Amino acid sequence: xxxxxxxxxxxxxxxxxxxxxxxxxxxxxxxxxxxxxxxxxxxxxxxxxxxxxxxxxxxxxxxxxxxxxxxxxxxxxxxxxxxxxxxxxxxxxxxxxxxxxxxxxxxxxxxxxxxxxxxxxxxxxxxxxxxxxxxxxxxxxxxxxxxxxxxxxxxxxxxxxxxxxxxxxxxxxxxxxxxxxxxxxxxxxxxxxxxxxxxxxxxxxxxxxxxxxxxxxxx
Amino acid sequence: xxxxxxxxxxxxxxxxxxxxxxxxxxxxxxxxxxxxxxxxxxxxxxxxxxxxxxxxxxxxxxxxxxxxxxxxxxxxxxxxxxxxxxxxxxxxxxxxxxxxxxxxxxxxxxxxxxxxxxxxxxxxxxxxxxxxxxxxxxxxxxxxxxxxxxxxxxxxxxxxxxxxxxxxxxxxxxxxxxxxxxxxxxxxxxxxxxxxxxxxxxxxxxxxxxxxxxxxxxxxxxxxxxxxxxxxxxxxxxxxxxxxxxxxxxxxxxxxxxxxxxxxxxxxxxxxxxxxxxxxxxxxxxxxxxxxxxxxxxxxxxxxxxxxxxxxxxxxxxxxxxxxxxxxxxxxxxxxxxxxxxxxxxxxxxxxxxxxxxxxxxxxxxxxxxxxxxxxxxxxxxxxxxxxxxxxxxxxxxxxxxxxxxxxxxxxxxxxxxxxxxxxxxxxxxxxxxxxxxxxxxxxxxxxxxxxxxxxxxxxxxxxxxxxxxxxxxxxxxxxxxxxxxxxxxxxxxxxxxxxxxxxxxxxxxxxxxxxxxxxxxxxxxxxxxxxxxxxxxxxxxxxxxxxxxxxxxxxxxxxxxxxxxxxxxxxxxxxxxxxxxxxxxxxxxxxxxxxxxxxxxxxxxxxxxxxxxxxxxxxxxxxxxxxxxxxxxxxxxxxxxxxxxxxxxxxxxxxxxxxxxxxxxxxxxxxxxxxxxxxxxxxxxxxxxxxxxxxxxxxxxxxxxxxxxxxxxxxxxxxxxxxxxx
Numbered sequence: 053x054x055x056x057x058x059x060x061x062x063x064x065x066x067x068x069x070x071x072x073x074x075x076x077x078x079x080x081x082x083x084x085x086x087x088x089x090x091x092x093x094x095x096x097x098x099x100x101x102x103x104x105x106x107x108x109x110x111x112x113x114x115x116x117x118x119x120x121x122x123x124x125x126x127x128x129x130x131x132x133x134x135x136x137x138x139x140x141x142x143x144x145x146x147x148x149x150x151x152x153x154x155x156x157x158x159x160x161x162x163x164x165x166x167x168x169x170x171x172x173x174x175x176x177x178x179x180x181x182x183x184x185x186x187x188x189x190x191x192x193x194x195x196x197x198x199x200x201x202x203x204x205x206x207x208x209x210x211x212x213x214x215x216x217x218x219x220x221x222x223x224x225x226x227x228x229x230x231x232x233x234x235x236x237x238x239x240x241x242x243x244x245x246x247x248x249x250x251x252x253x254x255x256x257x258x259x260x261x262x263x264x265x266x267x268x269x270x271x
Numbered sequence: 272x273x274x275x276x277x278x279x280x281x282x283x284x285x286x287x288x289x290x291x292x293x294x295x296x297x298x299x300x301x302x303x304x305x306x307x308x309x310x311x312x313x314x315x316x317x318x319x320x321x322x323x324x325x326x327x328x329x330x331x332x333x334x335x336x337x338x339x340x341x342x343x344x345x346x347x348x349x350x351x352x353x354x355x356x357x358x359x360x361x362x363x364x365x366x367x368x369x370x371x372x373x374x375x376x377x378x379x380x381x382x383x384x385x386x387x388x389x390x391x392x393x394x395x396x397x398x399x400x401x402x403x404x405x406x407x408x409x410x411x412x413x414x415x416x417x418x419x420x421x422x423x424x425x426x427x428x429x430x431x432x433x434x435x436x437x438x439x440x441x442x443x444x445x446x447x448x449x450x451x452x453x454x455x456x457x458x459x460x461x462x463x464x465x466x467x468x469x470x471x472x473x474x475x476x477x478x479x480x481x482x483x484x485x486x487x488x489x490x491x492x493x494x495x496x497x498x499x500x501x502x503x504x505x506x507x508x509x510x511x512x513x514x515x516x517x518x519x520x521x522x523x524x525x526x527x528x529x530x531x532x533x534x535x536x537x538x539x540x541x542x543x544x545x546x547x548x549x550x551x552x553x554x555x556x557x558x559x560x561x562x563x564x565x566x567x568x569x570x571x572x573x574x575x576x577x578x579x580x581x582x583x584x585x586x587x588x589x590x591x592x593x594x595x596x597x598x599x600x601x602x603x604x605x606x607x608x609x610x611x612x613x614x615x616x617x618x619x620x621x622x623x624x625x626x627x628x629x630x631x632x633x634x635x636x637x638x639x640x641x642x643x644x645x646x647x648x649x650x651x652x653x654x655x656x657x658x659x660x661x662x663x664x665x666x667x668x669x670x671x672x673x674x675x676x677x678x679x680x681x682x683x684x685x686x687x688x689x690x691x692x693x694x695x696x697x698x699x700x701x702x703x704x705x706x707x708x709x710x711x712x713x714x715x716x717x718x719x720x721x722x723x724x725x726x727x728x729x730x731x732x733x734x735x736x737x738x739x740x741x742x743x744x745x746x747x748x749x750x751x752x753x754x755x756x757x758x759x760x761x762x763x764x765x766x767x768x769x770x771x772x773x774x775x776x777x778x779x780x781x782x783x784x785x786x787x788x789x790x791x792x793x794x795x796x797x798x799x800x801x802x803x804x805x806x807x808x809x810x811x812x813x814x815x816x817x818x819x820x821x822x823x824x825x826x827x828x829x830x831x832x833x834x835x836x837x838x839x840x841x842x843x844x845x846x847x848x849x850x851x852x853x854x855x856x857x858x859x860x861x862x863x864x865x866x867x868x869x870x871x872x873x874x875x876x877x878x879x880x881x882x883x884x885x886x887x888x889x890x891x892x893x894x895x896x897x898x899x900x901x902x903x904x905x906x907x908x909x910x911x912x913x914x915x916x917x918x919x920x921x922x923x924x925x926x927x928x929x930x931x932x933x934x935x936x937x938x939x940x941x942x943x944x945x946x947x948x949x950x951x952x953x954x955x956x957x958x959x960x961x962x963x964x965x966x967x968x969x970x971x972x973x974x975x976x977x978x979x980x981x982x983x984x985x986x987x988x989x990x991x992x993x994x995x996x997x998x
Contacts, residue, residue: 064605065513067428071695074711106426109513162992165421165688195425195690251692256709256824 056098057082058269061127061143063118064088067105068140068250075250075262076101081269088121094130099179099269102127104141104195104248114157114198115145124150136179136268137242141196144234144244153235153244154211155203161227165197169258171222172233172247176215178240180268190261192247194225199246201232214238219245283310289642296636304622304630307574308637311540312547315800318641321766322798325776328783329793335755336792341552342464343384343536344454345794347756349820351713352458356390359398359451359760359816361799366448369507370415374448375423376510376582381452382427383536386519387585389463389526390454393694394708395424397434397450398721398760398814402443404677404997409443413994416448421688426512427519430697431689433706435721435814438677439855441729444804449760451816453719457712463526465535465545466553467588472532472614474546474557475594477601478518478584482567484508485541485580514583514606521604522585528600530593537584543577545586547620551634556615560623563611573624588614646766651733651777657859660848660921660930668853668929670970670977671985673896674903677997678726678855680989703830704892705750705819716824718752722815726895729810730857732774734847734864736781736813738933741869742894743817744789748877749890749936750828752819754789759796759815764808766800774811781866782813788870791817821881828880829889832910837888837965838944839912841898841919843935844872844957848921850930851895862932869934872955876936885947889939898962899928899972901937903982911970911979914963928972939965 058076060083062069069085076083086092086100107118118124124146131137131152139147147153160166172190177183203211208229211217219234226246234245249262280290283306293301293309301309315321332339337354338346344358362377378395385392397420402409424431429452456462467474485508525531533553535545542564550557561573571579589597594610601608615621622630673679686701698716699707708717722743728735744754759782764771786793802809821827846869849860879885893901902912920927938944948959970977990997 065426065516067426067516067693071693074695105428106513106516109426109511111513164418165425165690167687167690167692193692195692197425248692251695256698257692257695 055081055271056096057084059084059086059092059097059100061086061100061102061123062088063107063121065105065107065109066103068103068248072101072103072250075253075266076269078253079263079267079270086123088118088123091122091126094126094133094135098271099136100127100130102137102139102143102146104143107142107146113149115142115149118146119150128152131237131242134239134241138180139244140248140250141246144246145198147242147244152242153237154207155201155235157198158200158202159198160200166225167193167195168225169193170225170247173220173222174218175220176218178218178236178243180243180265181218182268185264188264189222190264191252191259192249192261193251194247196246199226199228201228201235203229211235218243279306283307284314285310289313292642296640304574304577305632307578308543308632311543311578312637313641316539317544319798320642321644321646321800322761323643324645325779328780331787331792333790333792336794338462339792339794343387345756345758346388346462347794353710353713354456354462355453355818356385356388356456357451357453357758357816357818358384358795359449359758359814360384360797361760361762362448362450363446363762363799363802365507366416367412367446370412371419372507372509374416374419375512376508377448377450378420378423379510379512379515379582380538381450382429382515383538385452385454386522387534387536389461389523390456391523392429392452392454392519393696394453394706394719395429395431395450396706396719396721396816397431398447399434400437400439400442400447400725400812402438402446403440404438406440406443410995412446416446417685417688423510423512425690427516428693430691430693431686432691432697432700432708433719433721434682434686434701436682436685437725439725439810441810444807445802445809447762447809447812449762449814451721451758453818455710460527461529463531463534465533465549467549467555467557467614468532468553469590470555470614470616472588472590473594473610474559474612474614475587475589475597476564476584476609476611477587477606479511479514479581480565480567481571481576481579481581481584483571483575483579486575486578508580508582510582517604517606518583518585521601521606524600525597528596530597531587531589533588535586537586539580541577541579541581542586547634547638549586549588550618550620551638554618556617556619556621558612558615558621558623560612562625563609565607565609573629646772647769648772648776649769651773653731653733655730655859657861660850660859660861668926670899670903670928670972671982672853673900673929674982674986675989676853679896679900681987683987684990684992684994698824705746705752707824707827709824714823716752716821716827718747718750718819718821720746720817722817723813725810725812726851726855726857728778728812730849730860732811733777733781736778737785737864737866739778739782739813739815740785740789741873741934743815744791744873745876745934745936746892747817747819748873749880749892751877751881752821753877754791754817754819756791757786757793757815757817759793759813761796761798762802762809762812762814763800764811765803768808771808771811778811778813784866788866789873828887830891831889831907832905832912832939832965833888835910835965835967836942837939838942839914839962839964840938840944840948840959841935841962842938842948842952842957842959843932844869844955846933848930848932850897864933868956872934872957875951875955879948879951886941887938887944891937893931893935893937895931897929897931898937902970902972903986905937905939906970906979906982908979908983909967910965911968912963913966913971916973919960
């Protein structure tokens, strides 16, 4: 039986949607658009990606307006059912604002947008990291102005205790607390990541390490 | 009254000759809104009145050209169903007044030129010229321009993948901000043009509401600056990249669904230029109810509506039965549309305000009958040519000093603020000398590179004009790309001054000749005159953007050493020689260019790089600060080289490592490379030498050894994390 399609959410201002579409197709899977104004049936999809961009221009807090969209209500149902959900960059911010993930992403320490390749470490297994990959170092690009993860001190400790910090920077580019690049929900199916795995799925892109994460969509 | 009339001429920036011309065309005095219309459309910025005579010299084409000058952007055919639209444009004056918004709206404007035609924007590039880093305001200007480009380009989701940044005191009071955008049409996607068609079709306004920003912007950009440029701040437009992103998606959707007849963006001189051009080109009239234009503020009047340069607005023509589907698309993307009027059978613009006709005029009088000036100029004479370079002249600078200079050091601080990968097509980014995009349906490589070296222009405007095409063509050729076409952005001072106009003519003729020889036509462009502040003119700067194509991206040569033991070959076609001093100036040059020979040699370079047997692993064009600088740039943290200057160096020069010759290239490959280059070199009156080999650990130029870590550190951290570290 053919695998169910992968749902890619689109908000006004999403701009990494086509990149994610291309990456999903590169992996041999079928992508489908999910429009922000429409709700959907989670069971029709094998997993979900919330791509990066500048939803609603980031004019309020990043991700704050998108978090109220009808499609995010359906996404919350999918989260409760344990389906895999990955928020990348602005998608990560949307998942935090919608309460599917804890914490918040604030302006980079240097106050500037940063585009560069970074080294990352996978720290725990979840829906987007197989246990065999834990401990691996990945080379992925970042491109964000507001990627500094923040949460109160006891909250951070709890994230580490629960293995919810699944990805950290080897050389912190933005001042993120405890070098955090990605966190997951306590159940591990909802994950957020600031770097862009969809921009590293073939050698000509400069790295194939994004496959280590995205290929978990293959069931 | 005479004085009142004179004041009016001044307000609308019309000369008395121009007024007489307009009067003669109309057969009467100008009335009401006509003043504003003539002011805008006959401005230098809109009419190209000082340059048109010479721009005709670019009028040559190739079978690839589908659309050249006269449309929003030029379009070339890449074959296999893929077509490319691209253009470069200046936003110099607004960026000096208000750097963030000036640069941001420059990016927004050039993007609209591309997607207006139906092409999806896939790449942005920027050509920036700043003054001395220590000059007043320069730190704020650099920071502002870079963050403006970053803020706009990143949000609209188009990668900024290459650029050029220059520093010279001639730009202290007049910086240059030129933006280039490239868009792609894939198989079956239509090209939309701007002529209005179909009597009874609707004239539709889409996008942001109209405000007072940018009123008189076009005529402002057509004047020299006085000391009080800050007083012109209200004429600068404010950009909204989020709105632009919505416009990109919605416009491309209505175009791909074939719902529109024509589209034009409202750029310089806003609604006036867009509607008059659509009407004149289509040979039809347009009726427009100006009071239906969506306004930010109800007090904005008809004249301001016509001249406003509010951003992110488009004018489109659609058949009446398509209005609802068009509305549906735009509303889905959160944008409002408004019908302003309809297409009329006779070529007449009919402007109404509260159902009363306030202006009725043949649009061609404004678009096609603008005055044309053949400004005085002198025949070009090379100025600093000597028979031999002075032995102790420029070039006697040490490699670390060169690498750490503002002219030569890494621009990473700038481009790290740009999203270089959004869109998922970037193969080579701003780190490289040529940006490379992978064409999604065929997997072919598209190379994009900017040209024009102000230091060479200051040396000689004719050599500089040739170089503005040949240098980027060589960069493409050294990576195996066939140069296909060019766009230009001709930044010059006051054309009413003979020396400036002479440089303009000399460099335009050289550029046109070079593009013909390369078979790479100039398909779009922009002229920016009056880059003069308080009597000081900028370095004449004909910036170019060139695109090239190669059949694959797999065997693309690297831009750094990849393997110890590789042979390093210098391949030179002798022409003009010179050396930059530490502050980036050239005091003299010897020799002359043979343009025909250069064009043939460039083909030979590409032929060798792409031939299977050549086994070239890396390449780099020798540019500023000569072979020494190029070798330093080829070096990595671990791989350097041991090289000798015997044989190839000009003995008269104090330091052969930093002397330049137009043109030369470094090729790096499997040992035995020299003999492969020699097989081709002799046919082109060119010469090749083996300089040495790639070696781990250090870069050794003759007897001076440079630790790699140190060189890289000097090159990369000159301005650290902040431009202030340089200033």
